[in-house]
Amino acid sequence: xxxxxxxILIVVLCALASVVVLFQTxxxxxxxxxxxxxxDLLENLPVPVxxxxxxxxxxxxNGLFESLVGKTPLERFLYEVFRDHKVIDALQTCKKEGxxxxxxxxxxxxxxxxxxxILKRTNGETIGTIxxxxxxxxxxxxxxxxxxxHELKTPxxxxxxxxxxxxxxxxxxxxxDLTTRIIDEMDRLNQLTSDLAxxxxxxxxxxxxxxxxxxxxxLSEVIWQMSVLADNKRVSIEAEIPSHxxxxxxxxxxxxxxxxxxxxxxxxxxxxxxxxxxxLQEQKxxxxxxxxxxxxxxxxxxxxxxxKDFYRATSKADGLGLGLGIALEVVKFHDGRLWLEPxxxxxxxxxxxxxxx
Numbered sequence: 001x002x003x004x005x006x007x008i009l010i011v012v013l014c015a016l017a018s019v020v021v022l023f024q025t026x027x028x029x030x031x032x033x034x035x036x037x038x039x040d041l042l043e044n045l046p047v048p049v050x051x052x053x054x055x056x057x058x059x060x061x062n063g064l065f066e067s068l069v070g071k072t073p074l075e076r077f078l079y080e081v082f083r084d085h086k087v088i089d090a091l092q093t094c095k096k097e098g099x100x101x102x103x104x105x106x107x108x109x110x111x112x113x114x115x116x117x118i119l120k121r122t123n124g125e126t127i128g129t130i131x132x133x134x135x136x137x138x139x140x141x142x143x144x145x146x147x148x149x150h151e152l153k154t155p156x157x158x159x160x161x162x163x164x165x166x167x168x169x170x171x172x173x174x175x176x177d178l179t180t181r182i183i184d185e186m187d188r189l190n191q192l193t194s195d196l197a198x199x200x201x202x203x204x205x206x207x208x209x210x211x212x213x214x215x216x217x218x219l220s221e222v223i224w225q226m227s228v229l230a231d232n233k234r235v236s237i238e239a240e241i242p243s244h245x246x247x248x249x250x251x252x253x254x255x256x257x258x259x260x261x262x263x264x265x266x267x268x269x270x271x272x273x274x275x276x277x278x279x280l281q282e283q284k285x286x287x288x289x290x291x292x293x294x295x296x297x298x299x300x301x302x303x304x305x306x307x308k309d310f311y312r313a314t315s316k317a318d319g320l321g322l323g324l325g326i327a328l329e330v331v332k333f334h335d336g337r338l339w340l341e342p343x344x345x346x347x348x349x350x351x352x353x354x355x356x357x
Contacts, residue, residue: 052078052126056091059125068106068130078128082106087117094119094126212247212357213255215287216280222259223278226267234272237263240279246287247357250334255354258330262291262350265324269295269348286336286353294347298340324350 048065050058050073058073058081066073069081079088084104094100101118119128166178223239230237248255266276274294281288327350331338337353 047129047131049127049129050078052091052128054124056126065130082117090117090119091126094121210249210251213250213252214245215248215255215289215354216241216244216246218252218256219259219278219280219289222256222263225260226263229264230267230276233267233270235267235270236275238275238277240277242280242282246280246282248287248334248354249357250354254330254333258327258352259289259291261324261327261330262352265327266291266293266295266348266350269293271295274347282356286355289352289354290349291352292343292347292349294343297342297346297348327352 043062048068049062050065051060053059056078058076058078061073073081078091082104086102086104090100090102090104098121099119101116103114103116106113106115113132115130115132117128117130119126121127162178162182166175166182169175169178219239219241223237227237263276263278270276270293276294277290277292279288279290279292281290328338331352331354334354336355337351339351341349341351343349
């Protein structure tokens with residue numbers, strides 16, 4: 001299988017391990033919102049995933065896993081679903097050692113399709129994920145895998161610590177605060193898996209068809225969607241956008257993800273009582289969209305580095321550092337340009353040029 005895909009499977013397991021702990025630790029009184037976050041995370045993952053009880057019976061799974069096995073797998077034993085002795089061996093190894101992985105065949109037919117399964121044991125349950133085997137790993141794939149694991153240590157460690165505190169805490173106000181902070185950390189993990197899913201989608205050509213997109217309406221939707229988060233941080237978003245329709249050629253879902261990503265990134269670096277300005281200028285052949293914040297900005301020597309996965313210009317910002325790297329890939333996919341420049345007297349401007357339809 002591809003090294004990048006293997007890295008994503010490891011990331012998925014780390015995220016799911018925290019979800020399992022969340023289900024088991026939080027009392028039923030506090031569970032409703034956490035369960036929604038956990039279910040969203042499960043369904044948004046870009047690979048088939050499942051959770052087993054202590055007897056290796058399937059108790060949770062996402063839609064991709066159900067599609068893979070072709071039947072409802074709930075309450076079935078995993079070794080009944082995948083009748084390969086390597087799967088049974090891997091389950092026993094995982095129960096003893098905490099983790100296991102194995103290649104296996106999905107069906108014992110003449111046209112065998114080879115898959116790779118990774119298992120991780122957490123609090124008496126086993127989390128697993130599957131990917132079809134493809135080509136070999138590259139040096140870049142391995143580096144990406146290592147960076148993912150490093151970046152996930154902080155939110156996963158934070159979730160574990162807060163869950164332990166929550167289990168012992170009796171004060172309702174303190175429990176509510178801990179619950180909110182746990183949800184925030186789970187949202188960070190959810191965002192990472194969503195970003196990775198978007199990259200895989202583009203890489204495999206599984207994007208929406210290219211169409212005429214009203215960029216004025218799309219930016220208005222994005223600004224409205226981000227305004228609640230901005231208000232909570234006491235940051236204003238100002239729009240300098242024409243009132244008439246302007247169209248670009250592209251995927252609406254990818255472009256929306258692009259500008260949500262840029263606004264989210266600007267918000268992370270914006271101090272309280274500052275503003276983010278979104279402008280749209282119509283040119284002869286292109287449209288130029290600029291997202292400008294009033295944060296610390298990025299020194300010139302660091303501007304190219306911020307497009308690399310997991311790079312953050314400052315440690316003060318939350319998140320896992322995928323924002324501008326994702327944005328650049330989406331812009332390239334649309335044959336556009338993305339560049340950075342200072343926002344005087346302080347802050348950063350992110351410029352995106354897209355071709356008009």
